[in-house]
Amino acid sequence: MDYNNGEPVRAGRIRAAEFVNQGKSYRVVYFKTDSSHGDYYTPDGKSIRKAFLRSPLEFSRISSGFSLSRFHPVLNTWRAHKGVDYAAALGTKVKVTADGTVSFVGKQGGYGNVVIVEHQSRHTTVYGHLSRFASGLRRGQRVGQGDIIGFVGMTGLATGPHLHYEFMVNAQHRDPLRAALPDAAPLDNTQKLAFQEATRSLTARLGVLRDTNLAKLD
Numbered sequence: 001m002d003y004n005n006g007e008p009v010r011a012g013r014i015r016a017a018e019f020v021n022q023g024k025s026y027r028v029v030y031f032k033t034d035s036s037h038g039d040y041y042t043p044d045g046k047s048i049r050k051a052f053l054r055s056p057l058e059f060s061r062i063s064s065g066f067s068l069s070r071f072h073p074v075l076n077t078w079r080a081h082k083g084v085d086y087a088a089a090l091g092t093k094v095k096v097t098a099d100g101t102v103s104f105v106g107k108q109g110g111y112g113n114v115v116i117v118e119h120q121s122r123h124t125t126v127y128g129h130l131s132r133f134a135s136g137l138r139r140g141q142r143v144g145q146g147d148i149i150g151f152v153g154m155t156g157l158a159t160g161p162h163l164h165y166e167f168m169v170n171a172q173h174r175d176p177l178r179a180a181l182p183d184a185a186p187l188d189n190t191q192k193l194a195f196q197e198a199t200r201s202l203t204a205r206l207g208v209l210r211d212t213n214l215a216k217l218d
């Protein structure tokens with residue numbers, strides 16, 4: 001909790017928590033990996049976050065799913081739809097679904113304005129029909145999960161504003177709504193030392209809290 005003149009003003013970030021799911025107890029601790037990024041980790045340093053967001057838009061509806069054969073509304077032919085379309089208002093923010101490096105920013109045929117991002121473990125994501133790109137976005141730029149890379153539009157072959165999103169593993173298209181998503185990278189050895197140092201007292205306090213709660217139940 002953050003305080004102003006002794007009055008609580010808002011809940012601060014939860015630093016450590018213990019929760020029980022299906023009879024199993026889990027502990028998580030918040031740890032900053034650098035000055036602007038942080039995550040929740042188990043006490044042994046494993047991230048509880050997935051490496052990929054399931055969707056690049058917060059509020060949207062799926063207007064066309066992944067399909068090996070669908071009737072294309074502009075081309076008027078049957079062809080594979082190797083991505084997912086999200087209908088959303090023109091200008092809706094598009095977020096990159098995982099940490100990675102931008103490999104393409106520009107126009108490309110039916111995609112219109114498109115951003116392509118390469119990720120760890122040979123994943124690639126594609127964001128098409130954008131109205132515009134995030135300012136200054138360029139090839140080779142490092143991006144973090146959730147960073148805004150562009151805005152929904154209808155450039156290229158599109159009948160209305162929507163985001164066309166593709167998810168590839170080893171250059172093979174996968175359905176992003178069904179594919180198993182890899183876990184976020186664990187802490188490296190240097191980070192792990194700092195993590196253990198920073199979390200020792202927090203996990204000890206969790207232990208005290210748990211004993212207190214158990215005592216109350218007795």
Ligand SMILES: [Zn+2]
Nearest residue numbers: 083084085164
């Ligand atoms: Zn599409």
